[in-house]
Amino acid sequence: xxxxxxxxxxxxxxxxxxxxxxxxxxxxxxxxxxxxxxxxxxxxxxxxxxxxxxxxxxxxxxxxxxxxxxxxxxxxxxxxxxxxxxxxxxxxxxxxxxxxxxxxxxxxxxxxxxxxxxxxxxxxxxxxxxxxxxxxxxxxxxxxxxxxxxxxxxxxxxxxxxxxxxxxxxxxxxxxxxxxxxxxxxxxxxxxxxxxxxxxxxxxxxxxxxxxxxxxxxxxxxxxxxxxxxxxxxxxxxxxxxxxxxxxxxxxxxxxxxxxxxxxxxxxxxxxxxxxxxxxxxxxxxxxxxxxxxxxxxxxxxxxxxxxxxxxxxxxxxxxxxxxxxxxxxxxxxxxxxxxxxxxxxxxxxxxxxxxxxxxxxxxxxxxxxxxxxxxxxxxxxxxxxx
Ligand SMILES: Nc1nc2c(ncn2[C@@H]2O[C@H](COP(=O)(O)OP(=O)(O)OP(=O)(O)O)[C@@H](O)[C@H]2O)c(=O)[nH]1
Numbered sequence: 001x002x003x004x005x006x007x008x009x010x011x012x013x014x015x016x017x018x019x020x021x022x023x024x025x026x027x028x029x030x031x032x033x034x035x036x037x038x039x040x041x042x043x044x045x046x047x048x049x050x051x052x053x054x055x056x057x058x059x060x061x062x063x064x065x066x067x068x069x070x071x072x073x074x075x076x077x078x079x080x081x082x083x084x085x086x087x088x089x090x091x092x093x094x095x096x097x098x099x100x101x102x103x104x105x106x107x108x109x110x111x112x113x114x115x116x117x118x119x120x121x122x123x124x125x126x127x128x129x130x131x132x133x134x135x136x137x138x139x140x141x142x143x144x145x146x147x148x149x150x151x152x153x154x155x156x157x158x159x160x161x162x163x164x165x166x167x168x169x170x171x172x173x174x175x176x177x178x179x180x181x182x183x184x185x186x187x188x189x190x191x192x193x194x195x196x197x198x199x200x201x202x203x204x205x206x207x208x209x210x211x212x213x214x215x216x217x218x219x220x221x222x223x224x225x226x227x228x229x230x231x232x233x234x235x236x237x238x239x240x241x242x243x244x245x246x247x248x249x250x251x252x253x254x255x256x257x258x259x260x261x262x263x264x265x266x267x268x269x270x271x272x273x274x275x276x277x278x279x280x281x282x283x284x285x286x287x288x289x290x291x292x293x294x295x296x297x298x299x300x301x302x303x304x305x306x307x308x309x310x311x312x313x314x315x316x317x318x319x320x321x322x323x324x325x326x327x328x329x330x331x332x333x334x335x336x337x338x339x340x341x342x343x344x345x346x347x348x349x350x351x352x353x354x355x356x357x358x359x360x361x362x363x364x365x366x367x368x369x370x371x372x373x374x375x376x377x378x379x380x381x382x383x384x385x386x387x
Contacts, residue, residue: 026064026065026066026069026155027065027154027155027156027157027232027233028065028152028153028154028155029065029068029069029152029153030150030151030152030153031068031072031077031100031128031150031151031152031153032075032076032077032148032149032150033055033076033077033078033128033129033148033149033150033151034055034076034077034078034079034129034146034147034148035052035053035054035055035079035129035130035131035132035145035146035147035148036052036053036054036078036079036080036081036082036095036096036131036132036146037052037081037082037095037131037132037143037144037145037146038050038051038052038081038082038131038132038133038134038135038143038144038146039052039081039082039083039084039085039092039093039095039134039135039143040084040085040092040134040135040141040142040143041084041085041092041134041135041136041137041141041142041143042084042085042086042087042090042135042141043140043141045085045087045090046090046137047085047086047087047090047091047092047141048085048090048091048092048134048135048136049082049083049084049085049092049134049135049136049141049143050081050082050083050084050085050091050092050093050094050095050134051082051094051095051131051132051133051134052079052080052081052082052094052095052130052131052132052133052134052143052144052145052146053079053080053081053082053094053095053096053097053098053131053146054079054097054098054127054128054129054130054131054146055077055078055079055097055098055100055127055128055129056097056098056099056100056125056126056127056128057099057100057101057102057106057108057119057125057126057128057153058099058100058101058102058119058123058124058125059101059102059103059104059106059119059120059121059122059123059124059125060101060102060103060104060122060123061103061104061122062103063101063102063103064103065102065103065106065153065155067101068100068101068102068153077098077100077128078098079095079096079097079098079129079131079146080095080096080097080098081095081143082094082095082131082132082134082143083095084135084143085134085135085141092134094131094134095131097131100128102119102153102155103155104119104120104121104122104158105118105119105120105155105156105157105158105236106118106119106153106154106155107119107153107154107155107156108126108128108151108152108153108154109151109152109154110149110150110151111149111150111151116128116151120158128149128151129146129147129148129149130146130147131146132144132145132146132147156232156233156235156236157195157197157211157233157236157237158209158236159197159209159210159211159233159236159237160208160209160210160237160238160239160354161208161209161210161211161237161238161239161240161241161350161354162210162211162213162233162234162237162239162240162241163175163210163211163212163213163241163243164213164216164234164240164241164242164243164267164271165216165242165243165244165267166216166217166218166244166245166249166251166263166266166267167214167217167249168245168249169243169244169245169249169263169288170243170245170288170289170336170337171212171214171243172196172212173288173336173337174243174286174288174334174336174343175196175198175210175212176198176336177336177337177340177343178198178200178210178343178346178347179198179199179200179201179210180198180199180201195211195212195213195214195230195233196211196212197209197210197211197212198210198211198212200347200350202347202351206351208350208351208354210241211233211237213230213231213233213234214230216230216231216267216270217251218249218251218255218258218266218270220270220274231270231271231274231275231278234271234278235275235278237281238281238282238354238357238358239281239282239283239284239350239353239354239357240271240278240281240282240283240284240326241283241284241286241350242264242267242283242284242285242286242326242328243285243286243288244260244263244264244267244285244286244287244288245260245263245288245289246260246287246288246289246290246292246295246298246299246302246333247260247289247292247295247298248260248262248263249263249266258320259298260287260298260299260302261301261302261305261306262316262320264285264302265313265316265320265321265322265325266320268322268325268326269320269321269322271326272322272323272324276323276324279324279326282329282353282356282357283326283327283328283329284328284329284330284331284332284346284349284350284353285328285330285331285332286332286333286334286346287299287302287331287332287333287334288334288335288336289335289336289337290333290334290335290339290342291335291337291338291339296333299333302331303331306328306331309325310325313325329353330349330353332345332346332349334346
């Protein structure tokens with residue numbers, strides 16, 4: 001009997017997924033938060049009870065939602081109670097606040113769906129539950145309970161560039177070649193199971209962040225694979241970098257082999273089905289694995305097809321035809337593994353396009369010469385008049 005039990009356990013052990021598969025990326029956490037109760041006042045001497053502490057969250061680039069979950073799973077996150085007023089200490093001390101450090105990009109929602117705010121910068125703070133007021137004349141010297149809420153912390157990665165591609169296209173290889181990230185690379189699809197973020201460094205110390213979003217496959221909109229689970233992370237990126245294998249993509253032997261053009265159209269369609277607004281973002285297409293033989297011809301054909309895409313799209317089968325076609329600002333051929341020059345070219349293009357995007361979207365960024373001109377005009381209009 002014991003033998004059978006042990007062998008069953010052993011069998012179970014073998015079936016356990018590998019450690020990297022078990023290490024989950026957590027991008028949403030629910031918490032029960034409770035502000036501290038206010039301390040009791042002392043009516044005889046007019047003594048005031050201390051205010052209850054607050055629970056709040058604060059932005060920290062190095063924090064993760066995993067940490068919060070491991071600390072507070074199944075527990076109530078409570079701040080300290082306010083101190084009662086005593087004869088020797090007529091004004092009670094306030095209760096201790098409780099600070100939760102959260103990664104940048106976290107949006108906080110209350111149980112009623114109300115959005116409390118988003119943390120985009122280091123040290124930005126949102127109060128999750130306020131402490132109750134301490135006892136005073138107005139409340140008959142009885143301290144009040146603090147607020148109690150169920151809140152959801154929802155993380156959307158903040159990265160300048162979102163890397164979008166089907167499995168095995170070479171996303172991890174590109175991320176490794178272009179940035180300092182060390183993603184897992186293997187010759188079989190679905191190696192990447194959680195988003196990876198890397199930083200592209202330039203010689204003049206400019207840094208651009210890039211996020212690799214796994215799990216996107218043909219049919220993700222009907223929840224095949226990881227579905228659209230990670231696509232929410234694309235929403236906050238400024239630019240989309242599509243990556244496609246020049247040889248095309250086949251999900252499994254049961255599925256049709258998609259050509260490179262079909263792959264890009266399918267990616268386009270999956271994004272459209274998730275959120276059509278994503279198609280408005282500037283996008284660049286990188287065609288990967290160009291070191292393989294006979295790929296130049298396929299690449300040339302793809303570029304030609306994209307030039308007259310509005311004409312040929314009607315001949316495409318409906319399952320791969322998007323309603324709106326993304327217009328790529330650039331189509332670049334690369335080899336993430338073997339051609340450093342192509343990666344450098346891609347890096348420069350990404351930077352140029354991001355700079356253009358910043359200029360268009362941030363009117364506060366202006367050239368020094370323009371700034372001087374502007375301030376002269378203001379001075380002439382509003383400055384002291386010389387008579
Ligand atoms: N010949 C060639 N092979 C490449 C190139 N880039 C990536 N590969 C190979 O393609 C396979 C998949 O590469 P990954 O970087 O893991 O692809 P991925 O898109 O991250 O795959 P998932 O993790 O499944 O999403 C690996 O065997 C790589 O060695 C390239 O430029 N040339």
